[in-house]
Amino acid sequence: MYERFEKQVEGAPVRRRDDTPVPAPQRRRYALVAVAVLATLTLSGCSEAVQRGFLPKGATTGAERVTNLWVAGWISALAVGVLVWGLTIWCIVAYRRKKDDVGLPPQLRYNVPIEIVYTVLPIMMVGVLFYYTARDEAVLLDTSKKPDVTVNVVGKRWSWDFNYLDHNVYESGTQVTLTGKDTDRDTAPTMYLPVNQRVEFVLTARDVIHSFWVPAFQQKLDMIPGKVNKFQVVTTTKGEFDGKCAELCGSYHASMLFKVKVVEEAEYLQHMQDSMARLEDNQVTIEPKVGK
Numbered sequence: 001m002y003e004r005f006e007k008q009v010e011g012a013p014v015r016r017r018d019d020t021p022v023p024a025p026q027r028r029r030y031a032l033v034a035v036a037v038l039a040t041l042t043l044s045g046c047s048e049a050v051q052r053g054f055l056p057k058g059a060t061t062g063a064e065r066v067t068n069l070w071v072a073g074w075i076s077a078l079a080v081g082v083l084v085w086g087l088t089i090w091c092i093v094a095y096r097r098k099k100d101d102v103g104l105p106p107q108l109r110y111n112v113p114i115e116i117v118y119t120v121l122p123i124m125m126v127g128v129l130f131y132y133t134a135r136d137e138a139v140l141l142d143t144s145k146k147p148d149v150t151v152n153v154v155g156k157r158w159s160w161d162f163n164y165l166d167h168n169v170y171e172s173g174t175q176v177t178l179t180g181k182d183t184d185r186d187t188a189p190t191m192y193l194p195v196n197q198r199v200e201f202v203l204t205a206r207d208v209i210h211s212f213w214v215p216a217f218q219q220k221l222d223m224i225p226g227k228v229n230k231f232q233v234v235t236t237t238k239g240e241f242d243g244k245c246a247e248l249c250g251s252y253h254a255s256m257l258f259k260v261k262v263v264e265e266a267e268y269l270q271h272m273q274d275s276m277a278r279l280e281d282n283q284v285t286i287e288p289k290v291g292k
């Protein structure tokens with residue numbers, strides 16, 4: 001900085017620019033890389049994963065809403081990004097120091113219009129993001145509609161209990177032993193849900209804070225001891241989905257896995273009946289011992 005001023009005072013050129021042109025083969029290589037990047041972006045634009053913004057495929061109506069908010073958020077962020085990068089590059093190129101420039105360029109400060117623009121614009125952008133987030137959150141956490149099925153999910157160190165409140169069926173899960181094999185999940189407790197129905201999850205915890213998370217539902221909610229949290233989903237896709245605890249809850253948090261099976265209503269009711277029969281059988285074998 002000081003050196004530059006000294007040179008200016010002496011009237012010597014401030015800075016020499018290297019004007020050596022880029023050799024042709026190198027230019028061609030740059031062009032090829034640019035074409036490859038563009039082609040990859042264009043082709044990948046067709047893939048479903050990109051259209052979902054790399055979120056897992058949704059299995060509920062709420063998941064569609066979350067995916068839309070996510071993708072729209074990224075598109076607006078990209079639009080703002082492109083504008084900012086464009087203006088930055090334009091400034092760098094158009095206002096770069098020329099060979100015959102001397103001294104400093106005109107210094108701007110206390111420019112009220114510019115300061116108002118860069119204060120008001122970001123506030124407006126945050127306002128728009130806030131509006132859509134609040135709108136979707138209100139729908140996702142709305143529990144005013146009557147559910148077709150209600151499941152009380154209890155988080156415990158380190159597994160899950162599923163209490164099907166409409167059928168008086170309860171299932172108590174045990175912790176998964178992790179060995180690194182694909183079969184680990186086979187022992188995870190499984191929650192059954194009917195497809196195309198409104199399901200309410202009533203979330204409670206027995207010991208510490210857990211979090212109920214089915215990535216395919218694209219929604220998760222904390223399970224807090226002494227508090228009842230609820231949310232509803234409308235299932236849209238049959239299949240088996242992974243579930244896990246999303247709140248670090250202790251040594252075996254990673255083993256706190258479960259599965260969700262979304263099936264036809266008939267299969268769901270059959271599972272309820274089988275479970276009821278199993279529970280009744282258990283009581284028959286237990287009761288005489290208790291009586292003695």
Ligand SMILES: [Cu+2]
Pocket residue numbers: 155156209210211245246247248249253256
């Ligand atoms: Cu947990």
